[in-house]
Amino acid sequence: MSKEKGNLSIHSENIFPIIKKWLYSDHDIFIRELISNSCDAITKVKRLNSLGEADLDGNTDFKVKVILDETEKTLKFIDNGIGMTDEEVKKYINQIAFSGAEDFLKTYKDKGDVDQIIGHFGLGFYSAFMVADVVEINTFSYKQDAAAVKWRCDGGTEFEMENSDRSDRGTEITLYLGEQGKDFLSEYTIRSTIEKYCSFMPYPIYLEVANKEPEKDKDGNIVITEPEALNDVLPLYLKQPNSCTDEEYKDFYRKTFKDFQEPLFWIHLNMDYPFNLKGILYFPKLNTEFDTIEGRIKLYNSQVFVADNIKEVIPEFLLLLKGVIDCPDLPLNVSRSFLQNDGFTRKISDYITKKVADKLNSLFKSDREGFEKFWDDISPFVKYGLIKDNKFYEKVESIILYKTTEEKYVTVEEYLEKHTGKLDKQVYYVSDPVQQAQYIRMIKEYDIEAVILDHSIDTAFLSHIEMKKQDISFKRVDSNISELMKDIDETIDEETATKEKELLTKIFNKILKKEDSKIQLENLKSEDLAGMIILPEESRRMQEMMKQYSMGGFNPGMMPSEETLVLNKKHPLIQYILGQGDKETEMTDLIAQQVYDLAVLSHKPLSPEAMTSFIKRSNEIMKQMIAENQTM
Incomplete structure (x- = not known):
């Protein structure tokens, strides 16, 4: 053919889809698009060969080669795929927005199964102009008697096109x-x-650097090494699960x-x-706060990397x-807002959720x-999932485990069954086993365990x-005093009890410099416990939620304190304070303050x-005791 010049034909009805597809925010994506096109070209010629419509003449060592020349400031993408004739260049390159891959699929869709054509992303060839001043195509079609073609464009609407001397089937883009x-x-x-983008593409991808100094051994001899592909053409996730070993999954x-660090298990x-x-989904160890961890779900389309963590697809x-x-x-060629409302996308999300639950x-x-x-490693994930996804909750709620203070794991049903007759649909828990050790010891005396929720x-x-199982409630061990822990005194004098409470309230108001101390006087079975603090479960949870979601700006002082000081009337220290009556002594104040701080x-x-005091x-x-x- 003689040298030809012309203008690129832009279909006005397709100009907006082109803008949407190729206005990439990440310029490095052109590498994905050009290598994808190269893989498509190979897939096409393989398909034609299998149908007897192409003679590959032994050239079946399919691969994609990328050559970087820092001196010439060029980057080449070379494949031995289907190639193009001059007419195909005019059709698929000069007429922007006409998808060659879509055209190919329409032609051969009824001729049996065909490998996925990556090109349904669109003609990503044009992404090259995001980084290149000039783009050149040198291509030779598989078709008999076809002439090699060279095409060149400087990024405007004009191009040059002529015959080339290329003799190998395929395409080279510079x-x-x-x-x-x-x-x-x-x-x-x-x-x-x-x-990043091409780790699992279906044909080997090799990178060469022009004029690079050869590697030498310690004696100065040139080391000859076989080039290694940068990708895995048959990634493990494409294999049948029953043919994969544990070591392959880990690798x-x-x-x-x-x-x-080895994953816990996988799906x-x-x-x-x-x-x-x-x-393949892997469960890594989540042994730190879940809200500081972000996993990485890599989404691919026909072995081509698309993005990490697309929430519209992945629950x-x-x-x-x-x-x-x-x-x-x-x-994937549509907006994320479309994905959010797409029924097909929701089916994928539901399927993944079901497989994880199963x-x-x-x-x-x-x-x-x-x-x-x-369980300790995955429980934050499971809990987060059942809060976020009701379908997931319905599938896993019966297998949620709770670790007890006795280092055992039980379901909520198993916990309640063990405490039948002692607790009425209540589950005691601790949020800090060390800090709340006194409370744990106290309930243990009555053969009651707590679960650890920290x-x-x-x-x-x-x-x-509690919202889902409205007949069950969780109580932290310091939230109330169980009737089991009280020593019921049938001969109690209500008038005397009232006076004793008023006296203790007056004393503790004084030492705490408050006017409204909440004092509760009880006969506790545990005689070695002088006093304990309890806080209503609801108000304490509200404080914790406000603190968690206020990004550290929450001041506990903004909410009125609802702490109650429970004093054990049977304890000698409380008996001593009551015995002093209205007499104000230094020792009474010291003991009262000490009881409160303990x-x-x-x-x-x-x-x-307070710790200093x-x-x-x-x-x-x-010193006074000495x-x-x-x-004496």
Whole structure:
């Protein structure tokens, strides 16, 4: 053909879809698009060969080669795929917005199964102009008697087109990188971008650097090494689950996520109908606060990386996991707002949720002991999931475990069954086993266990469970005094009891410098406990929720204190204070303050000022004890 010049034909009816598709925010995506097109070209010629419509003449070592030339400031993408004739260049390149991949699928859709054509992303070829001042195509079609064609464009609407001397089937695209593409003159950048977008593309991808100094051994001899593909053409998630070993799953996890801590377990997704979806979800250890962790669900379309953590496709709570999901049927060329309202997308999300729930149920039923071993690691994820997703809740609520203060794991039904006759649909829990050790010891005397709920999500989790199971309530061990712990005195004198409470209230108001101290006087069975702090469950949860969601700006002083000081009338210290009556003595004040601080210490840490006073007072009490002992 003679040299030809002309203008690119832009179909006015297609101009807006083009703008939407190719106004990329990430310029490095051109590498994904050009390599995708190269893979498509190979898939097409393989398909034609299988139909007997193409003679490959032995050239079946299919691969994609990327060549970086820092001196010439060029980047080449070379494939040995289907190639193009001059007419096809005019049709698919000069007429912008005409998708060659879509045209190919229409032609061959009824001729048996065909490998996925990545090109349904659109003609990503034009993304090259985001980084290149000039783009050149040199292509030779598989068709007999076709002439090789060279096409060149400087990014405007004009192009040049002529015959070339290329003799190998396939296409070579050369990008003459401009100022906006200078960052891609780095081998590291090109390599990492290929690994980011193309790790699982279906044909080997090789990177070469022109004029690069050869590697030499310690004697100065040139080391000849076989080039290694940057991608895995048959990733593990595409294989049948029953053909994969545990070590292969772990190795895939390490390579994909650069995480050398073994995952707890994994789920292999493998669905062909009613939609095509494959992938692997890994459960990593979540042994820190869940809200500071973000997993990484890598979404692919026909082995082409699309994005991380697309919440419109992946249920939000699953984003704490790590994994790979490949769904060729997903309509990725539309906006995220469309995905949010797309029924097909919701079906995918529901399927993934169901598979995760099924896996957890299977592990619980088949290996309860193993399930318990990693429950501490996965419980934040499970709790977050059942709060966020009602379908997930319905599938897993019966297998939620609670770790007891005796280091055992029970379901809520098992806990209530164990405490039948002692607790009326109440579950006692602790949020800090060390701080609340006094309360744990106290209820243990009555053969009552508490469960440990010490994660930041647990306040919301408990409220959610109570909403769903309205006959069950959770009470922290310091929230009330169980009737089991009281020593019922049938001969109690109500008038005397009232006077004693009034006296103690007056004394504690004085030492605490308050006018409205809440005092509760009880006969507790535990005679070695002088006093304890209780706080209503509802108000304490409200304070915790406000503190959690106010980004640290919550001041507990903004809410009135509802703490109640429970004093044990049977304890000698309380008997001593009552015995002094209205007499105001230094020792009475010291003991009262000490009883209060000891009660607070079992409930929460003392403030720095209170702790200083507590230590000083303790020393003073011991000094007085020594002095009294010496005078005896």
